[in-house]
Amino acid sequence: MADAEFSFAPHPLANPGYGKRSTPYERPSRRDDFAHLPPREAAIAAYIDRLPDGSDISVKTLAKHLPYGQCALRTALNRIQRVGHLRRGRECLGGKWITRTWFSRTARDDAWWAAFERGDVPREKPPPTRSRAYILLAALGRENAAMSLSHADCRALTPLVEEWFARGAEERDVLRALTAGLPHPVHHPAALARRRLTDKLPPPPLRRDPPPLRLLECAKCGAPGYADRLRDGECGPCRGDRGGPAAPATASGRVPVQRVRLRAAEIRQALASMRT
Structure with missing residues (x-):
């Protein structure tokens, strides 16, 4: 769908703290950023990419600005997510859990999104030029x-x-x-x-800010959990996988106890906030 057919009315912002959030270390925009997507999905992804952070990108709001119905938009957003441009979840800020929708101009794989959830995304190396x-x-x-x-x-x-x-x-x-x-x-x-x-190599810089407290959610059922157990943004049961993939383990084959306890506390806090 050509951009000329899209509404150019000002796109509304979501409530403070909600809405679109861009992932870190985005490369500059290019004309072929979404050429790997079908035409409809490419047009929707390009539109979302141009929106500033904090924009309301709910299906209902997008339907008011794009020439697609809500059903078509849900289908398109799910495809955009499966390719790796979008994830939904929750983030704890100041003791309060906020609903987030993260968008990446670059298609990311499941391992990258799992690292993003931990706040451990490495800065990408520049292309091999004279650095x-x-x-x-x-x-x-x-x-x-x-x-x-x-x-x-x-x-x-x-x-x-x-x-x-x-x-x-x-x-x-x-x-x-x-x-x-x-x-x-x-x-x-x-x-x-x-x-x-x-x-004379200086010591590694100390991380002053604590790592973010994030939970990515399944695109279908919305259940929070391990990001590294989501595949293309969906949990095992929604994919029809009864057992699901094994939880991440150490070299010895065991999941670190501290990580299990931390993740359990995060999930309990997330579920409690959803009930309030």
Whole structure:
């Protein structure tokens, strides 16, 4: 369905704290973001993608702005979810459980959504181009001629500098570590750089904010539970799987006791809030 057929009336926001929420580390928008979806689903996904966070993306509201009925929209949203663009669930903020609908411009698999539920989504690596770390190393000779590096040296040392950046260091921190107090003369700049990047590596940053308390829900029955037990957003019983997949286990084959207790407490709290 062409965008020209969509309503351009202002799309309403949901109540404060509800509505659409974009997932972290979204890449820039492109024309072919939803080319893998059928035309109707692609048009609906593109429309939702353009909406700001907090927008009301309930079926009833979307039906007022898109040329589809509520039944067609439910079907389309379920397909968009199965591909990995959308998940529904609940998140605890300030002791209160809030209904959430998370939308991802990039189609994510079940493992990614399980990591998202834990608040443990890694920042995606950029495409293989000349990275920020490589550029810093290549320009090191202009900072101090004694530390001039070859192309091969820069490529070999890039992962070490990227680890500094991952730990919160800035360019000036890396430059200071590589150029301050140099011996005279410098016989092997690449070996010296490797030694300093390794020995002076800063500690990992402390996580100041606690991990989010989230529960993803089954798309069909709405039951909260393990995100890593949902397959394409649906629980085992709704898929017709009586036993369902096994709960995530450690290398020894046992589920960590602390995780079981934490998850049980989360589910009890979620169910209690739904009854109130």
